[in-house]
Amino acid sequence: MKQQMMLGAALVLAALPAMAETPVAEVKYVDGAIAESLTGAPGDAAAGAKVMTNRGQGNCVACHVISAMPDVPFQGNIGPTLDGAADRWTEAELRGIVADAKHTFEGSMMPSFYKTGPYIRQGDGYTGKGFEGTLPPILTAEQVEDVVAYLVTLKE
Amino acid sequence: MLRQGRTFLAAALAVCVAGAASADPVEGEELVINGDITLVTRVAPAASVADALPEVLSGWLFRDEATRAMEMDDFDNPAMLAVDVGLELWDTVDGSEGKSCASCHGDISSMKGLRAKLPKMNAAGDDLWSMENFINDCRTNRMGADAWKWSGSEMTAMTGAISLQSRGMPMSVAIDGPAAEWWAKGKEMYYTRTGQLELSCANCHEDNYGNHIRADHLSQGQLSGFPVYRLKNAKLVSIHNRFKGCVRDTRAETYAEGSPEFRALELYVASRGEGLSIEGVGVRP
Structure with a gap:
């Protein structure tokens, strides 16, 4: 009995961080911005920098120049440079843009990173095959917060 | 000697231009095959696509100097x-x-x-x-x-x-009569944002040609060079194969090569290139 209670308590504790995450469907956008951290905690800027350059994750540099990452080759120029992004946007606004920029810029070409659909002809990653069911968002809540933590350091 | 000097100057200038402006196509360059056949790589858009493109540009104009040169000599064209x-x-x-x-x-x-x-x-x-x-x-x-x-x-x-056999002839597809509904279907596909990345053909090839996605220099996605020798694949690549790759890269379920959808898209994209010379056959990165 005592053992079972302890096991139960351990399970609750293990589940806590996940419970604090805001599921995609419950994210509240106010003028495109998201006020609260999606994880309930601050992100890790160094981890964010990795997400932003990883082709399978954020790959922000595919479309944006980040001068603070001079060792990352072939930075794209589809979107605006991210230099000084934190001078132009608040943390809440940056969070909203990373999660789903279409709330800030109507019709934006930028992919929505914290969204689960609906999509037209959703595929299974880059396989070209279809995907049945609900796709997980491109980035996890934690990864979004990590990216936001990096972006708020981009001041000129 | 004089000619060599001029060529060198032109090359140096091209490098400077490429370095300075990423929103090229390359300016002032002509696609002349074997020093003999001049191909049309820039043309005013047909009426059906005049609202979409200010100028119709061959993909050749978006390639680097070495790749452009490869297409200009049939002995160098793989x-x-x-x-x-x-x-x-x-x-x-x-x-x-x-x-x-x-x-x-x-x-x-x-x-x-x-x-x-x-x-x-x-x-x-x-x-x-x-x-x-x-x-x-x-x-x-x-x-x-x-x-x-x-x-x-x-x-x-x-x-x-x-x-x-059609090298140098202007692209000119029929989009009226029974082809009209195919063309309309292809146009709808061109502007539909597919996959988890929600990207349409137009996002990259109409709104952002001349810009870069990572190392990829976006062109208008014209068909005049097809089938093209793609250096990345080290072989000739069909139009539908390239369509498939693009749709896949939006994290979408692609269509099959030869499918009615891709044939409709081929007609619409071909119409966007009306007037460009058939290159027969192009070289791309």
Whole structure:
């Protein structure tokens, strides 16, 4: 009995961080911005920098120049440079843009990173095959917060 | 000597321009094949796409100097090896009827002009056909031979050899009559944002040609060079194969090569390139 209670308590504790995450469907956008951290905690800027350059994750540099990452080759120029992004946007606004920029810029070409659909002809990653069911968002809540933590350091 | 000096200067200038402005196409360069045939790489848009593009630009203009040069000399153009295979296949008897292409069509030069008009409605008038459809129709119905795979090496060799016959001719597809609904379907596809990345053809090839996604220099996605020798694949690549790759890269479920959807898209994209010279055959990175 005592053992079972302890096991139960351990399970609750293990589940806590996940419970604090805001599921995609419950994210509240106010003028495109998201006020609260999606994880309930601050992100890790160094981890964010990795997400932003990883082709399978954020790959922000595919479309944006980040001068603070001079060792990352072939930075794209589809979107605006991210230099000084934190001078132009608040943390809440940056969070909203990373999660789903279409709330800030109507019709934006930028992919929505914290969204689960609906999509037209959703595929299974880059396989070209279809995907049945609900796709997980491109980035996890934690990864979004990590990216936001990096972006708020981009001041000129 | 003087000529060499000028060439060197032009090359140095091209490097400077490429370094300074990423929103090129390259300016002041002409696509002249073998020092002899000048191809149209810039043209005013047709009425049907005038609202979409200020100027119609060949993908050749978006490539680096070395890649552009490769296409300007048939001895340097790696696609010509496949074209030679295609010319040989033209004369090769295959199938139960003991026929080659040449048995009915004579010299392959009889195909002159065909590439510029494709895709088009078939003889029965009930389907839109790409060049691959016409080839496989001949193979299965007239030659008694097996159909070739849409993007297999025999097929791309043949489409390459046939396309070469139209080199320098202006692209001009029919988009009226029974082709009109195909064109409308293709246009709708062009502007539909697919996959988890929610990207349409237009996002990259209408709104952002000249810009870079990572190392990829975006062109208008014109078809005038197809089939193209793609250095990345080290072989001739079909139009539908490239469509497939693009749609896949939006994290979407692609369409099949040869599908009605891709044939409709091919017609619409071809119409966006009206007036560009058929390059027969292009070289791309």
